[in-house]
Amino acid sequence: xxxxxxxxxxxxxATVFKGWSFGAEGQRTGEVVFNTSMTGYQEIITDPSYKGxxxxxxxxxxxxxxxxxxxxESRRPFLEGxxxxxxxxxxxxxxxxxxxxxxxxxxxxxxxxxIDTRTLTLHIRQAGAMKAVISTTDLDEKILAxxxxxxxxLVGVDLVREVTIDKAYVWSRAAVKAKKHFKVVVLDxxxxxxxxxxLMRRHCAVTVVPAHTPAQDILALKPDGLLLSNxxxxxxxxxxxxxxxxxxMGKLPIFGICLGHQMIGLAxxxxxxxxxxxxxxxxxxxxxxxSGKVYITSQxxxxxxxxxxxNSRKVQSTHVNLNDGTLEGLRHKKFPLFSVQxxxxxxxGPRESEYLFDEFLQMMQRRKGKHA
Amino acid sequence: MPKRTDIKKILIIGAGPIVIGxxxxxxxxxxxxxxxxxxxxxxxxxxxxxxxxxxTDPQTARRTxxxxxxxxMVEKIIARERPDALLPTLGGQTALNTAVGLAERGVxxxxxxxxxGANIKAIKKGEDRSLFKAAMRKIGLDLPRSDKxxxxxxxxxxxxxxxFPLIIRPSFTLGGTGGxxxxxxxxxxRLAKIGIESSMIGxxxxxxxxxxxxxxxxxxxxDTKDNVVIICSIENLDPMGVHxxxxxxxxxxxxxxxxxxxxxRDAAIAxxxxxxxxxxxxxxxxxxxxxxxxMVVIEMNPxxxxxxxxxxxxxxxxxxxxxxxxxxxxxxxxxxxDITRETPACFEPAIDYCVVKIPRFTFEKFPQADQTLTVSxxxxxxxxxxxxxxxxxxxxxxxSLEIKHYGFDSMIFTDLADIRPPDQATMDMLHQKLRLPNxxxxxxxxxxxxxxxxxDTLHQMTGIDRWFLFHIKEIIDLEKExxxxxxxxxxxxxxxxxxxxxxxxxxxxxxxxxxEDVCALRRSLGIIPxxxxxxxxxxxxxxxxxxYYSTYEQ
Numbered sequence: 046x047x048x049x050x051x052x053x054x055x056x057x058x059a060t061v062f063k064g065w066s067f068g069a070e071g072q073r074t075g076e077v078v079f080n081t082s083m084t085g086y087q088e089i090i091t092d093p094s095y096k097g098x099x100x101x102x103x104x105x106x107x108x109x110x111x112x113x114x115x116x117x118e119s120r121r122p123f124l125e126g127x128x129x130x131x132x133x134x135x136x137x138x139x140x141x142x143x144x145x146x147x148x149x150x151x152x153x154x155x156x157x158x159x160i161d162t163r164t165l166t167l168h169i170r171q172a173g174a175m176k177a178v179i180s181t182t183d184l185d186e187k188i189l190a191x192x193x194x195x196x197x198x199l200v201g202v203d204l205v206r207e208v209t210i211d212k213a214y215v216w217s218r219a220a221v222k223a224k225k226h227f228k229v230v231v232l233d234x235x236x237x238x239x240x241x242x243x244l245m246r247r248h249c250a251v252t253v254v255p256a257h258t259p260a261q262d263i264l265a266l267k268p269d270g271l272l273l274s275n276x277x278x279x280x281x282x283x284x285x286x287x288x289x290x291x292x293x294m295g296k297l298p299i300f301g302i303c304l305g306h307q308m309i310g311l312a313x314x315x316x317x318x319x320x321x322x323x324x325x326x327x328x329x330x331x332x333x334x335x336s337g338k339v340y341i342t343s344q345x346x347x348x349x350x351x352x353x354x355x356n357s358r359k360v361q362s363t364h365v366n367l368n369d370g371t372l373e374g375l376r377h378k379k380f381p382l383f384s385v386q387x388x389x390x391x392x393x394g395p396r397e398s399e400y401l402f403d404e405f406l407q408m409m410q411r412r413k414g415k416h417a
Numbered sequence: 418m419p420k421r422t423d424i425k426k427i428l429i430i431g432a433g434p435i436v437i438g439x440x441x442x443x444x445x446x447x448x449x450x451x452x453x454x455x456x457x458x459x460x461x462x463x464x465x466x467x468x469x470x471x472x473t474d475p476q477t478a479r480r481t482x483x484x485x486x487x488x489x490m491v492e493k494i495i496a497r498e499r500p501d502a503l504l505p506t507l508g509g510q511t512a513l514n515t516a517v518g519l520a521e522r523g524v525x526x527x528x529x530x531x532x533x534g535a536n537i538k539a540i541k542k543g544e545d546r547s548l549f550k551a552a553m554r555k556i557g558l559d560l561p562r563s564d565k566x567x568x569x570x571x572x573x574x575x576x577x578x579x580x581f582p583l584i585i586r587p588s589f590t591l592g593g594t595g596g597x598x599x600x601x602x603x604x605x606x607r608l609a610k611i612g613i614e615s616s617m618i619g620x621x622x623x624x625x626x627x628x629x630x631x632x633x634x635x636x637x638x639x640d641t642k643d644n645v646v647i648i649c650s651i652e653n654l655d656p657m658g659v660h661x662x663x664x665x666x667x668x669x670x671x672x673x674x675x676x677x678x679x680x681x682r683d684a685a686i687a688x689x690x691x692x693x694x695x696x697x698x699x700x701x702x703x704x705x706x707x708x709x710x711x712m713v714v715i716e717m718n719p720x721x722x723x724x725x726x727x728x729x730x731x732x733x734x735x736x737x738x739x740x741x742x743x744x745x746x747x748x749x750x751x752x753x754x755d756i757t758r759e760t761p762a763c764f765e766p767a768i769d770y771c772v773v774k775i776p777r778f779t780f781e782k783f784p785q786a787d788q789t790l791t792v793s794x795x796x797x798x799x800x801x802x803x804x805x806x807x808x809x810x811x812x813x814x815x816x817s818l819e820i821k822h823y824g825f826d827s828m829i830f831t832d833l834a835d836i837r838p839p840d841q842a843t844m845d846m847l848h849q850k851l852r853l854p855n856x857x858x859x860x861x862x863x864x865x866x867x868x869x870x871x872x873d874t875l876h877q878m879t880g881i882d883r884w885f886l887f888h889i890k891e892i893i894d895l896e897k898e899x900x901x902x903x904x905x906x907x908x909x910x911x912x913x914x915x916x917x918x919x920x921x922x923x924x925x926x927x928x929x930x931x932x933e934d935v936c937a938l939r940r941s942l943g944i945i946p947x948x949x950x951x952x953x954x955x956x957x958x959x960x961x962x963x964x965y966y967s968t969y970e971q
Binding site: 082084104116162164327330367368395 | 642643644646650669670671672673674675676677678679682683686706707708709710749750760761763764765766767768769770771805806807872882883884887888949954955956957958970971
């Protein structure tokens, strides 16, 4: 066998998993989470919401179809590390441009293979998400367990500032021929490109602005609607965005996704809490309480809005997770404002809840009609 | 929606005798259906001509008719039993055909029997080639290109437009002369002429050949509320051209990106809706061009199929059982997941292992049969193996076939430590065994790698995806190291061997030892199997009634 570089994953409770490096070498800490998607590692790796996290895939064979230029979800990978059972050295797909290992190395991201990710998953499921270190250096259980314990974790940390952009940019302009189009401002807390692609596909002129953009600057762009994006970490640590949302509620149509949903929840006076091990996968059943229909959704969140803390006079619960009963969506009874905890843009995962983007357009249409 | 109370008695049609293409998988699905409907309080009547089945055990249905499964006989049973409903989707093609026959003869109408699971219109739309094609075109799904021709000149124009290889099917032939394949202009000229001449109406259908394309299947379920879920994706190691029943297949799909997989998922959902299978499972097959990614729909089975049985065992999601519940009005969100109990059946299983199915052939019992694998099924059974990796599952599967192979045994070499290029005749035989699909092709691939042939060359020769070939090559590469190391193997290398699915017996053969000795050595190094769960959810939730497979981990 060719020479392999040992790489270890050590949890804060001193549980050790020994494997081999297939990405960059070095040492990184983060919260380790498991993801149950069987396809879509490229989208997962490039999803900024994984900032601060080491992602372990439960499906055992990764790298099979390589990396291509079209399936990027952001400008670069933000996650802290990628942990798999077996990394395939050969990538086979007509769109593949490079191997997963080469891509990770290029961006300085560690990849560890040879890990029993099922045992790791069981451990996290029982003990809860925990801090961890992955390392090709200092291969000493005690030293690494201490480093894992001293890692910053997610609670109370503003990770949005680490993934948002510095300057606003235009993603798409309105097509001249489009009969009706809307101008949407996307507040980038770590936005996935497919959210922007879904808006563009619906002929929206999309401007992406940094997470710290104040409310009056957003209003100055005269948008038809505001989209609050997904993003990493603890929503309670991103008070400045919650404040922006509070000031804009009722002033223009707002659609929140994932972290955006949590920040809407906070702006409405609800509380958020950290889930034991989060939802990370592409097979979560969510019921739309308005139609009774069940959608298989893509999910990636460690925090959740506490349903009981929502003011039911002002806010309606629209979606619920059928696995654990947690809140998955809400809608304001008076303001044009709604949000979902899951990912209607999918990528990876089933695309069947993209109807929510249509609902956002309808919301902007109604608003525009009223003011026209 | 709770279960229906307007139906009380349900007739289930079994699959009849075991034949190639229709074996015990339909006994498995039918038995599950009988049991669950009985539990739900329905009066279950069963007809199946095969008494050597579980489903015909006296306690399975309330009344069992061991009679020929013909329209005439089932009509008599209906006249006597007066069932409220007929469930034809769990007894394979036989049951489906019988249901269509009963409907066409007006039997169902006469006795007021409702078809549940899939209605007659959906069955016809799914099974009739032209109706199916029209339905797929309507929803914008791509199909293999085809066109009709009545003269040679027309045929040449069509051929030029579609491109080779081409399938030529004469319409309405006496004795049902089948289609032929033309790979070039020469062959086409000859075959098109024969085709037009043999057709009673002088018409041929010229169809794009998708032989050699990548082949995939999705198992889909739908309920009366129109919730649709994908239970399992399957990728065939053998490309298009070999019947799925004769193909080595792998779950889940390995070489599709999420974008490509979702496109296939969307297509499968659109397909089940358009065909109109109201409740239960369907199996939908796709072909994907390996260089361009063009995806075409091949066919759909509007019923529980051989692949559903595989998908059920591969995921822990009991398709037939759930299909029976859906047929009587339950919806997916009302049924709980058998294994976790607390989460609903309305979800898509996440698997954290690799499943390989290998067909089992008995050509020794059919010495006259052409052993080349084609589009008609020739295997008499199959094995399913579960491992953490493809390599492990593949080797486990090979030794489960009970054909005295314990992994990648060589077909050519007696001494694996001394591989020399064989004579020309053997090389020619090897090339032929690689080019033409056959029962032993997998083992010949092992020999090809032993001879130093590379993945690209073998991909060209076999059409098998490079991903699968590369993993087979890794197995053979490790064999070389194991032969060099001998029994003085390091713990690391032996662990890798076990992770690659090598059995102690194979290693004993490599090293000239006894199996017990290798086992003892392995244990002394602390390398022991672990048992992991098939739990539908990749360990995300607690499993109450899982089943297990053995594997090795670091």
